[in-house]
Amino acid sequence: MITLNNLVLGYQGQRISRPLNGTFETGSLTAIIGANGTGKSTLLKTLAGLLPPVAGNLAFAAARPPRIAYLPQQSELDRQFPVNVFDVVSMGCWPATGLLRRIGGTDKALIHHALQRVGLEDMPTRPIDALSGGQFQRMLFARLLVQQAPLVLLDEPFTGIDRQTCDLLLEVIGQLHRAGQTIIVVLHDHGQVARHFPQTLLLTPEQNRWGPSADILSHRTPQSESCFCFQSFDRVG
Numbered sequence: 001m002i003t004l005n006n007l008v009l010g011y012q013g014q015r016i017s018r019p020l021n022g023t024f025e026t027g028s029l030t031a032i033i034g035a036n037g038t039g040k041s042t043l044l045k046t047l048a049g050l051l052p053p054v055a056g057n058l059a060f061a062a063a064r065p066p067r068i069a070y071l072p073q074q075s076e077l078d079r080q081f082p083v084n085v086f087d088v089v090s091m092g093c094w095p096a097t098g099l100l101r102r103i104g105g106t107d108k109a110l111i112h113h114a115l116q117r118v119g120l121e122d123m124p125t126r127p128i129d130a131l132s133g134g135q136f137q138r139m140l141f142a143r144l145l146v147q148q149a150p151l152v153l154l155d156e157p158f159t160g161i162d163r164q165t166c167d168l169l170l171e172v173i174g175q176l177h178r179a180g181q182t183i184i185v186v187l188h189d190h191g192q193v194a195r196h197f198p199q200t201l202l203l204t205p206e207q208n209r210w211g212p213s214a215d216i217l218s219h220r221t222p223q224s225e226s227c228f229c230f231q232s233f234d235r236v237g
């Protein structure tokens with residue numbers, strides 16, 4: 001789906017990472033882990049096309065970049081916007097319907113099904129500033145279900161979320177994965193990564209490691225670079 005070619009992350013030309021090389025395969029489910037400040041969110045923003053690379057490039061398997069669903073960290077989302085749950089979830093239809101087109105019956109059924117899937121079927125008209133943190137995140141996941149984007153990027157989606165909601169949203173991620181979507185998630189909980197994410201990319205100031213989660217989490221060296229899409233890196237600068 002996406003290949004990173006000596007991709008260096010940063011802001012205004014200032015590097016914050018070592019060069020990254022490797023491939024997120026189509027249909028893969030990858031966790032990005034690493035200590036605070038190692039560039040996990042910056043990588044996601046770069047993959048989403050919100051930040052240009054400082055050096056190197058991203059190459060997409062298709063001629064054009066795929067439709068992308070990007071969920072930033074909760075703190076970056078504006079909860080004061082005067083819309084309700086249905087409005088937000090229906091935004092997931094925009095790529096298909098266009099911004100100014102009416103939502104049709106099929107779309108309404110899709111939205112209703114997504115709300116049911118995340119347990120919000122009783123509150124489509126609730127204003128978003130009246131949602132708890134967990135309900136807000138469920139709503140955003142309902143929008144992901146409606147959106148059906150081939151590439152899904154989630155930045156710490158479970159921070160501050162209760163266990164029950166977290167388990168439900170992990171199931172939704174599994175559902176998106178089984179539907180063939182490529183999913184990349186920034187996480188801090190290594191137990192969650194081990195249980196639910198087949199692939200892991202670990203960012204550290206010294207080394208980037210990429211491969212099956214069991215190997216990366218146990219600090220074993222991948223035995224074959226080609227099957228893990230992993231390469232070693234030289235220090236920048």
Ligand SMILES: Nc1ncnc2c1ncn2[C@@H]1O[C@H](COP(=O)(O)OP(=O)(O)OP(=O)(O)O)[C@@H](O)[C@H]1O
Binds near residue numbers: 011016039040041
């Ligand atoms: N807008 C910005 N301008 C300049 N530097 C930034 C900006 N945003 C982040 N940085 C810096 O880039 C580096 C990586 O930040 P990033 O948010 O990607 O880290 P992270 O791994 O996601 O951290 P955390 O786990 O704390 O969320 C940090 O040193 C940070 O201070």
